[in-house]
Amino acid sequence: MNPEPDDDEVTRLSHELELTTRKLADAHKMASLGRLSAGIVHEINSPIGSIFSNTEVIIRALEKLKQTLAANKDGPIPQKALDTVTTILSLAEVDRIACERISGVVRSLKTFARVNEGDLLRVSINELLLNTLKLAGTVYRQMITFESDLGDLPQVECYPGLLNQVFLNLIVNAAQSISGEGKVTVRTRLEGSLVHIEIEDTGSGIPAEVQPKIFAAGFTTKPLGEGTGLGLTITREFVEDTHGGKINFKTEAGKGTTFHVFVPIEQPRSDPKLGA
Numbered sequence: 001m002n003p004e005p006d007d008d009e010v011t012r013l014s015h016e017l018e019l020t021t022r023k024l025a026d027a028h029k030m031a032s033l034g035r036l037s038a039g040i041v042h043e044i045n046s047p048i049g050s051i052f053s054n055t056e057v058i059i060r061a062l063e064k065l066k067q068t069l070a071a072n073k074d075g076p077i078p079q080k081a082l083d084t085v086t087t088i089l090s091l092a093e094v095d096r097i098a099c100e101r102i103s104g105v106v107r108s109l110k111t112f113a114r115v116n117e118g119d120l121l122r123v124s125i126n127e128l129l130l131n132t133l134k135l136a137g138t139v140y141r142q143m144i145t146f147e148s149d150l151g152d153l154p155q156v157e158c159y160p161g162l163l164n165q166v167f168l169n170l171i172v173n174a175a176q177s178i179s180g181e182g183k184v185t186v187r188t189r190l191e192g193s194l195v196h197i198e199i200e201d202t203g204s205g206i207p208a209e210v211q212p213k214i215f216a217a218g219f220t221t222k223p224l225g226e227g228t229g230l231g232l233t234i235t236r237e238f239v240e241d242t243h244g245g246k247i248n249f250k251t252e253a254g255k256g257t258t259f260h261v262f263v264p265i266e267q268p269r270s271d272p273k274l275g276a
């Protein structure tokens with residue numbers, strides 16, 4: 001006969017259940033977000049593609065028209081027509097740059113649409129980081145400078161959707177720790193069989209009494225509705241449990257924080273389909 005669990009055991013089990021339920025809810029939310037962003041990326045990509053190619057045609061046509069007008073400058077066509085075409089041409093060029101910018105952001109969103117992807121793939125960690133920086137830059141560019149110093153890395157066998165989530169969490173935390181102006185620097189290096197990723201900020205630093213709690217589920221120092229306190233819990237789980245890596249940090253009050261992430265370049269039970 002099983003002995004009745006005591007009160008402590010019941011409390012422990014109910015905490016575990018609560019944590020598991022929360023993790024499941026979060027995984028579900030991320031999967032839905034992944035599907036949703038895949039749909040949005042597709043919806044934006046097609047019209048932008050068409051605007052982009054039309055703009056190219058318009059620019060070429062305007063250039064021709066401008067040449068024709070310039071050749072007849074002293075003829076019956078007034079200078080005003082040439083000036084108007086020149087203005088339209090420069091506006092169309094600005095539109096083309098705007099389209100390129102939107103396409104760039106949408107392309108970087110595309111990697112996030114893979115949050116739910118379960119396959120182990122060989123990918124460029126540097127590329128994942130650059131995409132994440134591009135996304136973060138669209139939100140925080142005004143006050144924060146984003147810098148990268150990326151070393152030569154081999155392709156890394158990983159779950160790219162999950163590592164995207166890790167990098168986004170760390171870069172957003174870094175940006176949120178800065179009030180006013182500051183800098184977030186991302187570095188990568190190959191260290192033996194590990195890729196070392198550093199995310200450094202010039203933010204507030206983490207007070208000594210807060211440091212032991214930051215990876216705990218639900219712990220946040222951010223105002224209600226701003227932080228769920230799950231970012232670092234998920235981050236550590238994806239780095240250490242899913243990829244067999246390691247995450248730690250160094251911080252100094254008032255100076256900033258650096259998170260160090262170590263990810264193995266190979267996963268232990270390699271999928272033979274991936275090749276050598």
Ligand SMILES: Nc1ncnc2c1ncn2[C@@H]1O[C@H](COP(=O)(O)OP(=O)(O)OP(=O)(O)O)[C@@H](O)[C@H]1O
Binds near residue numbers: 169173201206220222
């Ligand atoms: N780079 C950082 N600088 C200063 N404090 C940090 C940094 N990263 C994390 N923290 C602290 O750790 C806490 C927990 O971080 P975590 O990412 O888990 O949750 P959150 O950012 O508060 O909310 P969420 O990520 O769910 O939106 C933060 O509230 C903050 O106090």
Ligand SMILES: [Mg+2]
Binds near residue numbers: 173
């Ligand atoms: Mg966070």
